[in-house]
Amino acid sequence: MALRWSSLRRPVAAGCALAIAFAACLPFLTALKPGEALAQRRGGVALVRDAEIENTIRAYSVPLLEAAGLSADSTQVHLVNDRSLNAFVAGGQRIFVHTGLLQRAERPAQVIGVLAHEIGHIAGGHLARLEDSLGNASALMIASMLLGVAAGVASGNPDAAVAGIMAGQHIAERNFLSFTRGQEAAADQAGANFLEATQQSTLGLVEFMKILANQEALAVERQDPYVRTHPLSVERVSALTARAEQSQFSSVPDSPENLERFKRMQAKLMGYLDGLGATLRKYPETDTSHYARYARAFAYFRALDFPRALAEVDSLIAEFPNDPYFHELKGDILIDMGRVQDALPPQRRAYELGPREPLLAYGFARVLVALEAPALLPEATTILKAVVQREPENSGAWQQLAIAYGRSGDIGMASLASAERYLVQGALHDAQGQAERASRLLKEGTPGWLRAQDVIAATKDRRRELRNR
Numbered sequence: 001m002a003l004r005w006s007s008l009r010r011p012v013a014a015g016c017a018l019a020i021a022f023a024a025c026l027p028f029l030t031a032l033k034p035g036e037a038l039a040q041r042r043g044g045v046a047l048v049r050d051a052e053i054e055n056t057i058r059a060y061s062v063p064l065l066e067a068a069g070l071s072a073d074s075t076q077v078h079l080v081n082d083r084s085l086n087a088f089v090a091g092g093q094r095i096f097v098h099t100g101l102l103q104r105a106e107r108p109a110q111v112i113g114v115l116a117h118e119i120g121h122i123a124g125g126h127l128a129r130l131e132d133s134l135g136n137a138s139a140l141m142i143a144s145m146l147l148g149v150a151a152g153v154a155s156g157n158p159d160a161a162v163a164g165i166m167a168g169q170h171i172a173e174r175n176f177l178s179f180t181r182g183q184e185a186a187a188d189q190a191g192a193n194f195l196e197a198t199q200q201s202t203l204g205l206v207e208f209m210k211i212l213a214n215q216e217a218l219a220v221e222r223q224d225p226y227v228r229t230h231p232l233s234v235e236r237v238s239a240l241t242a243r244a245e246q247s248q249f250s251s252v253p254d255s256p257e258n259l260e261r262f263k264r265m266q267a268k269l270m271g272y273l274d275g276l277g278a279t280l281r282k283y284p285e286t287d288t289s290h291y292a293r294y295a296r297a298f299a300y301f302r303a304l305d306f307p308r309a310l311a312e313v314d315s316l317i318a319e320f321p322n323d324p325y326f327h328e329l330k331g332d333i334l335i336d337m338g339r340v341q342d343a344l345p346p347q348r349r350a351y352e353l354g355p356r357e358p359l360l361a362y363g364f365a366r367v368l369v370a371l372e373a374p375a376l377l378p379e380a381t382t383i384l385k386a387v388v389q390r391e392p393e394n395s396g397a398w399q400q401l402a403i404a405y406g407r408s409g410d411i412g413m414a415s416l417a418s419a420e421r422y423l424v425q426g427a428l429h430d431a432q433g434q435a436e437r438a439s440r441l442l443k444e445g446t447p448g449w450l451r452a453q454d455v456i457a458a459t460k461d462r463r464r465e466l467r468n469r
Helices: 018-024 034-042 051-067 099-104 108-123 128-134 139-146 158-176 181-197 203-213 225-229 234-246 256-273 275-282 290-302 306-319 324-336 340-353 358-370 374-390 395-407 411-425 428-441 447-467
Strands: 004-007 046-049 076-081 087-090 094-098
Touching: 051 076, 051 094, 051 108, 051 181, 051 256, 051 324, 051 358, 076 099, 087 108, 094 099, 094 108, 099 108, 099 256, 108 181, 108 203, 108 256, 181 203, 181 234, 203 234, 256 275, 256 290, 275 290, 290 306, 290 324, 306 324, 324 340, 324 358, 340 358, 358 374, 358 395, 374 395, 395 411, 411 428, 411 447, 428 447
Parallel strands: 076 094
Antiparallel strands: 004 046, 046 076, 087 094
């Protein structure tokens, strides 16, 4: 599914103690239908998943990571559904980018410049204090805290939850993500080094700094988070400007590939996030570019005007038959129309065109499971096993795998998949219960049985750790 959402709603269930809120109460990237996304988003902060946009950010990041001597394979990209201008790195090589930054950037070099700067923080070891402060907290816990998400309080009181959100945001910004001016300057220069090593211009980073400089005069509560957590100074901007002017790559333009990715990303985000009116103002029906048709397809989809959405995406597929994301979108539209059987061919085609993309594989397998045909379950199971191997934190894939195993009569493996899902979500009691059930049903010594023991041990250790805090 294009643009999958994970969101936190309030009030949360009573009894979820604040001390363990991040571990126990926040679902990780649970797939929601597009029609549900807006309502879910209003209840709290949302993470959004999209294969195409994640791949765009990864394509921008990989050369920089390699120039920094960091493992590109170990880097994960997380998109935050927030209109504010922000990006940060946390939990090791995990890059979090706000959709607001992607939408407000004027060209790819600005996004790439921000990524270079953030990678400079990783390479400079500036996250060590953050890592030490959070101990063994999961990346999702880190993201939740950084975004000011309070998963809940024991009373389930919405007002108390709001207070927790504000407190969490204050702690995150003041204690976890706030870098010193010295660290900022060092990250600037490191980022410039990485840009030059990859023969890219540093002017994009300079342009972004100037955008931030315009916010310095705003009241703190009106500033974008990036300004509050990355202190800006005239000296930093001057140093970067001088560096850009001296670089032999200062006049290097955005590459055609980067521009193509950027324009598609912005069209998709506008169509999905900004509504039909705003989309048609920027991309009127008279605009027949593929960017405009892509944006309108999403906007019509969100407005539940399925015939127009299908007409736009069909025109894109006719022109670009080997684009997996256009086929993916058509499948999603058909699913929302209740035409699940009709959604199978485009979802299968999207998977065939991008077999190594976990989200495309997950979307296809989800349709196979939804059709409830026994003959389709072996293929769904095989695909979902590959997805969770590449993305062990994808709780939606674990859930679908549990369903596939259950419908195939393999209750032991269904219980183990459910245990994995609950473990990812931080629902430790349920994870332990399902793992113990799997342990009883699976043959002793098999890989599944051994994994069940691992899950049982992990949940017991985590619950003991929480009790001793």
